[in-house]
Amino acid sequence: MKLFSSRLSAIAAGALLAVSLVQAPAHAQLPDISAITAPSSQAAFDANRAWNGLADQINSALPQGSSVPRNIIPQPAPINPPAAAWRPAGPQPVGNGHSGELSVNGRGYLIHVPHGYNPSRAWPVMVAYSAYQDTAEHFRGYSRLRESAVGRDAIIVYPRAIGRSWEGSPTAASRPGQDIAFVRAMINDLHRHYNIDRGRIYATGMSTGGGMAAVSACHMADIFAGVAGVSGAYYAPVNAGCQNIPVAFLAYHGTGDTLTNYHGGVRHGVPYLGVPQMFSSYERRNGCHVGRISQAPVGFNATRVSANGCSKPVQSIKVHGSNHTWWYNPSVADDMWAVLSHVRK
Known part of the structure; x- marks a missing residue:
């Protein structure tokens, strides 16, 4: 988790540098990532949505051929609950081989x-x-x-x-x-x-x-x-x-x-x-x-x-x-x- 937060911070820092080099929109703000303690599906979705809004603003100001990435937090695949196990209504009425x-x-x-x-x-x-x-x-x-x-x-x-x-x-x-x-x-x-x-x-x-x-x-x-x-x-x-x-x-x-x-x-x-x-x-x-x-x-x-x-x-x-x-x-x-x-x- 420490490595995950460090990676996110590094990307954010790079984005700030990019903003300093070009004239980005005045209202552009980095999303608050301090509350993310684990890359759950919902947390990752919310953080990516906030980041993507900023990335779109930055990319619109960057020269052609340059860009910052979107969806920087990997989202875990959804976990589907297992199908309910079959259960008989009672003892097997006719036995095996019969x-x-x-x-x-x-x-x-x-x-x-x-x-x-x-x-x-x-x-x-x-x-x-x-x-x-x-x-x-x-x-x-x-x-x-x-x-x-x-x-x-x-x-x-x-x-x-x-x-x-x-x-x-x-x-x-x-x-x-x-x-x-x-x-x-x-x-x-x-x-x-x-x-x-x-x-x-x-x-x-x-x-x-x-x-x-x-x-x-x-x-x-x-x-x-x-x-x-x-x-x-x-x-x-x-x-x-x-x-x-x-x-x-x-x-x-x-x-x-x-x-x-x-x-x-x-x-x-x-x-x-x-x-x-x-x-x-x-x-x-x-x-x-x-x-x-x-x-x-x-x-x-x-x-x-x-x-x-x-x-x-x-x-x-x-x-x-x-x-x-x-x-x-x-x-x-x-x-x-x-x-x-x-x-x-």
Whole structure:
């Protein structure tokens, strides 16, 4: 502190000498620095403001090419208070490496907790939506998310559908907005019990569940960082009136799908969007170089089509000749995680 005050005094003395050599304004006065005992942000700000007023007066009187410095006192960087530490609402309801069921607002969701879960850090979340006329338990089994890299690295939740369907589909039993409200409540409820990373929440789903993954990207883009639809049923409402927020979008789809054709069609008397239409809409939404794509093989029977220059990834994985299914070769669970796990809000 002694060195700091000496440096300031030396500069002030130099300024006085400069004033004596030129005709400075009569009302120019040096700021009182005797009260500064430590270079706190406020003290430094006040002293610099006073000094700068004098410096401007001196510099206006000095010959061109000469000047005294401004902001002579270094200002410490502001210290931001640390974010409040996450605290659980109670004991962990489902233990590490186990599956169970929780509920919120009278509606249940299955949960799987990784073996390595540690509440000292925030964990990503994968929301997994079952297909039409399917159960959360059945989807949990055949999707093999728990057995994949997803189950190792993320908490997985399988929300229960009303009437075994999801909003956005003509088969939905829920009211518009009802499933969206439930998913939002589910994420908040999950965060009461587990330390989740709000910047790394993802969704996937099969068929109509893939459509609900698209609903998540469209109407809950403030929550979800990325989604992956598998043999998705993309009826128009799942991609209409979306939030203008980039979200990673992956579509795994067979080119021989007879239920939801790769290029779109009509089902249950209602048109649905094809993968190319969904791909194109996310190209625009994610700021990609529209129409500039790259292609690469995936396994022995699929091709990855990727948009370029995007703020968030946009990909369609075409499984050649395949029908309406969830794939193990390529493993959609591992493949989607290899892409989505690197994406943050």
